[in-house]
Amino acid sequence: MIEVKELKKGFGGDELVLKGISTTFEKGKTNLIIGQSGSGKTVFLKCLLGLFRPTEGKILYDGQAYSELSSEKQRTLREQMGMVFQGSALFDSMTVEENIMFPLKMFTKQRKAERRERANEVIKRVNLINANNKLPSEISGGMQKRVAIARAIVNNPKYLFCDEPNSGLDPRTATLIDNLIQEITHEYEITTIINTHDMNSVMEIGEKIVFLQKGHLAWEGSKETIFKADNDDVTNFVYSSDLFKKVREAVIKENQ
């Protein structure tokens, strides 16, 4: 579980990017951070990842405040984090298998055979077929995302962060990736936090949704409650696509 308490973040100027966010991301759930471009989603995610130091406030990882830990403990905590980047961020000089084995190579004393065995377990889990010896440039965008997910979970992380995991993918592959992340979250009891502005993802896997607006937490709820949100910003965001406008009209008609 990750608890965020009155988180504020600025970059030296008068204006704060995050203006006092408090929320909780629960274990074993897919938690989504949504909001328009410039709402502070990426800064929030980078604060959660420990890449940005908060200006004020605390982030507690299962009760431990990252900023109050010694550098050794911070390093241990980081090893418990997995991250799926928007562009996959695979190391292009390494094969798929080497990419997945990389965190094991860096942080464990496992032998190569053990690392390979574990890598193949997760490769199987994310349904990657015949790709072990291929370079990232030789596989499709969807497969790259699977490799990124496999690399993120190979070290059995307690926390999984995903930045726009299905951007640039076709709708079917995007749904498969969303579902894969949700299955992994439930299966391994991970605290998963996904940064997205894709309403399809929201409706597929939004077990907890945090809506950011201009650095504030404007609304929080779930995919079941987002259509009834009593917040104009959320409503405008949700119904910005024609598809969801039509869904809403259909729901209103049905209720009449």
Next chain:
Amino acid sequence: MGYLKEIGLYFMMLKGVFIKPTKTSVLRNLVLKEIDDLIIGSLGIVCFISFFVGGVVAIQTALNMDNPILPKSLIGFASRQSIILEFAPTFISIIMAGKVSSFITSSIGTMRVTEQIDALEVMGINSLNYLVFPKIIAMLFYPFVIAIAMFLGILGGYTAAVLGGFATGDQFIQGLQEDFVPFQLVYAFIKTFVFAILLATIPSYFGYYMKGGALEVGKASTTSFVWTSVFIILSNYLITQLLLS
């Protein structure tokens, strides 16, 4: 102010390179890979240029010796002096600035653009140590490249002088041995060592701190070549002033 900020950031980067070291077994492989990319991969062009420029130096010296009183051994002497003191360490380093610096800047810059550096940081890896330290260690082998350049430059000079009929082999070798000051070799290798550090770190700085996309990677590579060359020339002047004047 902008330049001061950049210089400060460069030294902060250097500090960052030496803290939180990467696992030794991983680092060993990275160093070997960098030696292959930066040192072994440069040998071909260095050997080719050294041999032929050495030949040109010998021919130019011979053609400018109009006075019959001047001994033919002077061709060997002048070739040795120009190759050991300037051509091998400085001229080859400028060529390496073009080859190595653009390679380092573009490879690190591409990693920045594609979030691979962020991925390392998120995993708790000191990306500066992981990316830059192996390059510095690999470039410590750079003096060997320069030693080869010196040897081949002189060999090229000898070949051109003898085959061109400008001097006999004995005359050329006699010239090579005349008034030899061993400290000049020490001076050449001291500056080679400094150039090696500059060649590894300045391009790394431009790659690591670049912002933007693919276009900016290209721009950063060019800027890195320009500044690496500028600092090689400046440090060459300073070291020469300090050690030889």
